[in-house]
Amino acid sequence: DSDSRPLRVFFFPFMAHGHLIPMVDIARLFSSQGVHSTIITTPLNANYISKTTSLSIKTLPFQASKVGLPDGCENVDMLPSPDLIFKFFQAANLLQKPFENLLELEKPDCLISDIFFPWSVDSAGKFNIPRLVFHGTSFFAMCAMESLKTHKPYKSVSTDSEPFVIPNLPDEIKMTKSQFTVDAWEDTEKGVGKLLADARASGLRSFGVVVNSFYELEPAYADYYKNVLNMKAWCVGPVSVCYRNDEEKIARGKKSAIDDHECLKWLEGKQPDSVVYVCFGSGASFPDEQLRDIALGLEDSGVNFIWVIRRSSESGSEDYLPEGFEDRVEGSGLVIRGWAPQVLILDHPSVGGFVTHCGWNSALEGISAGLPMVTWPLFAEQFFNQKLITDVLKIGVEVGVQKWSRNGEDRVTKEKVEKAVRAVMVGEVAEERRGRARQLGKLAKNAAAKDGSSFIDLHNLLDELKLRRVPLS
Numbered sequence: 518d519s520d521s522r523p524l525r526v527f528f529f530p531f532m533a534h535g536h537l538i539p540m541v542d543i544a545r546l547f548s549s550q551g552v553h554s555t556i557i558t559t560p561l562n563a564n565y566i567s568k569t570t571s572l573s574i575k576t577l578p579f580q581a582s583k584v585g586l587p588d589g590c591e592n593v594d595m596l597p598s599p600d601l602i603f604k605f606f607q608a609a610n611l612l613q614k615p616f617e618n619l620l621e622l623e624k625p626d627c628l629i630s631d632i633f634f635p636w637s638v639d640s641a642g643k644f645n646i647p648r649l650v651f652h653g654t655s656f657f658a659m660c661a662m663e664s665l666k667t668h669k670p671y672k673s674v675s676t677d678s679e680p681f682v683i684p685n686l687p688d689e690i691k692m693t694k695s696q697f698t699v700d701a702w703e704d705t706e707k708g709v710g711k712l713l714a715d716a717r718a719s720g721l722r723s724f725g726v727v728v729n730s731f732y733e734l735e736p737a738y739a740d741y742y743k744n745v746l747n748m749k750a751w752c753v754g755p756v757s758v759c760y761r762n763d764e765e766k767i768a769r770g771k772k773s774a775i776d777d778h779e780c781l782k783w784l785e786g787k788q789p790d791s792v793v794y795v796c797f798g799s800g801a802s803f804p805d806e807q808l809r810d811i812a813l814g815l816e817d818s819g820v821n822f823i824w825v826i827r828r829s830s831e832s833g834s835e836d837y838l839p840e841g842f843e844d845r846v847e848g849s850g851l852v853i854r855g856w857a858p859q860v861l862i863l864d865h866p867s868v869g870g871f872v873t874h875c876g877w878n879s880a881l882e883g884i885s886a887g888l889p890m891v892t893w894p895l896f897a898e899q900f901f902n903q904k905l906i907t908d909v910l911k912i913g914v915e916v917g918v919q920k921w922s923r924n925g926e927d928r929v930t931k932e933k934v935e936k937a938v939r940a941v942m943v944g945e946v947a948e949e950r951r952g953r954a955r956q957l958g959k960l961a962k963n964a965a966a967k968d969g970s971s972f973i974d975l976h977n978l979l980d981e982l983k984l985r986r987v988p989l990s
């Protein structure tokens with residue numbers, strides 16, 4: 518290839534932190550290998566990103582009020598209620614025209630866009646630009662969802678709680694209907710079902726898929742996805758390990774609701790592997806009763822903890838935690854109300870376990886840090902990720918949630934919280950589990966390092982994109 522121009526790639530993440538953060542990481546990764554990376558987003562999201570990266574950012578106006586959302590509501594985490602997500606998708610669709618104007622002007626060599634912009638495959642097609650899709654989840658979840666859509670095994674059970682096997686997967690994995698939104702999936706004419714159907718169709722028409730995972734983590738599922746489902750995919754993760762020092766980790770994502778260095782100092786004072794980190798991602802929040810059960814469960818476990826709280830009932834009295842809780846746990850427990858510097862915390866040697874909602878980024882960040890997990894899935898594809906963690910990788914303990922819900926409707930008692938936390942943190946079985954998790958953490962870092970499997974796959978992709986590029990005339 519005599520063409521020595523750097524590749525120019527556009528990255529177009531969906532405006533939710535669980536999509537934005539890994540896409541920015543991928544853009545950084547490409548840039549570190551000589552690609553000219555540009556992130557396309559809306560003004561407010563550009564502000565979040567600009568402290569993480571010096572990459573070029575281009576903004577598109579977001580017309581929130583046009584669809585009846587509050588002005589300036591540019592990220593899913595700003596929605597006044599999770600039910601407004603469809604309005605948010607409507608507003609996201611309005612980005613198509615200005616996005617196409619930008620493509621026409623700049624003609625990048627490739628577009629990597631989010632699964633939730635299904636129309637972007639047509640936008641790229643208009644200018645003969647290859648589009649890669651980013652799902653933001655595991656090979657395992659993609660394979661499992663594809664199997665459910667194709668074989669509909671849930672039709673054979675009569676109740677929501679009766680387990681069925683997900684057909685044809687490399688392992689025997691059981692689920693129940695209550696763990697995903699079957700009704701919504703079935704109706705492809707509207708709502709979630711339509712969105713998923715559109716996303717799937719646009720994925721099939723794309724140049725390929727970029728996956729934030731690493732081959733050694735889920736080899737059977739990576740192979741299944743590529744060879745059985747015939748999808749063209751490149752595996753470039755875990756992308757969060759590109760943050761080399763504390764300051765870079767602090768700058769990732771939103772501004773912390775705690776003094777980052779105080780948090781580090783607190784961790785310094787604890788024994789290795791003695792702290793459990795409890796966080797449910799950027800979107801989930803709990804009613805006050807559930808928060809109280811988490812508080813008491815953590816307290817009763819006797820384990821040190823850092824707990825990130827997001828409350829669904831913003832109104833009401835401020836003393837929603839059990840009386841005297843924060844005094845009693847002073848020294849052994851740290852509460853963060855709002856955004857936590859998650860990767861900074863997970864990577865600290867004092868942290869020895871992670872209570873997670875199984876959002877894929879969190880799950881993979883926990884794996885990369887070599888941590889065993891308590892799995893507490895809530896919505897989206899989190900119940901699938903739970904299965905990977907507990908049944909396939911065997912590095913997790915289920916807290917016992919049975920039902921998909923956006924706001925923690927399936928209440929978990931304090932006894933269950935205490936039991937699961939102790940199971941992951943204390944005892945011989947816990948040590949064995951931690952050993953397996955540590956091993957995966959090493960494999961994760963090796964995969965992303967120079968000449969590791971993800972590094973090689975990234976270069977395979979870049980080589981292919983260079984060949985595909987329109988020659989200089």
Ligand code: UDP
Binds near residue numbers: 535860878
């Ligand atoms: N995150 C963080 N601090 C928080 C909450 C979340 O840094 O207080 C980051 C987390 O490290 C991850 C992302 O936000 O990279 C959340 O993505 P995930 O897929 O885990 O869950 P989602 O937010 O999409 O439900």
